[in-house]
Amino acid sequence: MKELSNRSANFTDSVIRRMTRVANKYGAVNLSQGFPDFDPPKAITDRLARVAGEGPHQYALTWGAKNFRDAVAKKYEHFSGVKIDPETEIVVTCGSTEAMMATMLSIINPGDKVVIFSPFYENYGADTILSGAEPIYVPLVPPEFHFDKEKLEDAFRQGAKALILCNPSNPCGKVFTMEEMQTIAELAKKYDAYVVTDEVYEHIVYAPNKHIYMQSLEGMRERTIVCNSLSKTYSITGWRLGYVIANPQIIDRVKKVHDFLTVGAAAPLMEAAVVGLEFGDGYYDELAAHYAHMKEVFVGGLKKLGLKYTDPQGAYYVLVDVSEFGVKDDVKFCEWMAQFVGVAAVPGSSFFREDVHNLVRFHFAKQDDTLNEAIKRLATLKEKAINAKNVDWR
Incomplete structure (x- = not known):
């Protein structure tokens, strides 16, 4: 058979959507693909x-x-x-x-x-x-x-x-x-x-x-x-x-x-x-206040856990630095985290042209209960990551 398109050979499937499948596989809290778990207006x-x-x-x-x-x-x-x-x-x-x-x-x-x-x-x-x-x-x-x-x-x-x-x-x-x-x-x-x-x-x-x-x-x-x-x-x-x-x-x-x-x-x-x-304008004011609250719940939780992150000015994503765990392969680390910590994120390398493997992206467009459960699970991240043996992401 003749060769397939060269254009489509040069990139992978969506890593974001792939991480949703990983989250579903392990029953993890899905903070990877950016969709809310609350209803529309x-x-x-x-x-x-x-x-x-x-x-x-x-x-x-x-x-x-x-x-x-x-x-x-x-x-x-x-x-x-x-x-x-x-x-x-x-x-x-x-x-x-x-x-x-x-x-x-x-x-x-x-x-x-x-x-x-x-x-x-x-x-x-x-x-x-x-x-x-x-x-x-x-x-x-x-x-x-x-x-x-x-x-x-x-x-x-x-x-x-x-x-x-x-x-x-x-x-x-x-x-x-x-x-x-x-x-x-x-x-x-x-x-x-x-x-x-x-x-x-x-x-x-x-x-x-x-x-x-x-x-x-x-x-x-x-x-x-x-x-x-x-x-x-x-x-x-x-x-x-x-x-x-x-x-x-x-x-x-x-x-x-x-x-x-x-x-x-x-x-x-x-x-x-x-x-x-x-x-009217009131809807957009309430929307902004709603997301500011969700940001405070999740990013505030990350701060209490002592995790390093960059503070978002807009949208509903936060990049967390996982270099303290010796991460060299962030894709495999995110798969491990979904399975053993129970929270799904997106490896930062999928967003950077530069050689970046120490960041993972979480999103916080979720209900308080979902975010609090994610923070509860992430409270075990440091201990589990530091004590992890024979992992393929270091």
Whole structure:
């Protein structure tokens, strides 16, 4: 048989989703894959129940139902200050994962170069490779995860066509400052590059940090492509509702790619989700307070256990340093931890281009009972790790 695709040979399956399977295998508390164990807002699920009887049940317009696009445009303008035409500047996708892939296939040619900050959400590297592009990684330096402006500009000097910006960041929880955003924007304009933003955690930000919309900065309206979804904001990760916001020329191309990738997002789910998009400011204030509480429960628990971690400014992930246990293979360590400690995490090496094997990522989008149980189990980590014999992760 002829050889298979070279593009798909260069990366593995999702380590994040793999760790969920490991968690299920050992009955571990799953703090690996970032989905909540609490229900979506009742107003949304009540509307879904009615839609199940009333419809719609057939294809919506390929680039998204009109009332859904109208609601996205209104919400985006409210929070970003940028007015969007829902007819020409939005495409509704099957989650932000498809939003990113459709965007990359719309703006990237084989041989192009794309800047990715490291650590990064694992899909960005795969999306770049599948698009036929070459990734250029720029390190974010812990514990604050700042970047070196000279290193970033050097990446643009190499001819980068686009930069992918996850803000707030998965996995490190960084929220980019206005100064950092302006630096990125100025370099994008100087070198005539696109900025592709992943803003799925826009409403999960911890004071005093603020989320800044790249598209709102001077000169960035036309060259910013926003990828977002409803998954995290409304706790509906399984609904797979995302969208792309960009200028009409880009959106016209994204519409075509999206059409041949998935045809369209689920019509009944779009109809039900409009209720959430129309929530008032109070919902987002409560959401931020809810996640601040969960952060305090889990990160506060890590602090009491004496574990080293980087303090997240946004999103709902925390990187924990396990170097004190002599970890050399973080993948095997996470598998061991799921089996013998009963808590599942994601090995940090799956997020870094650099040779990093001393960090693991936990997420804390869980109920108090779940987080407290995880902390209870992690209380045994130090003793079990230090006394572990004949393990394959040292």
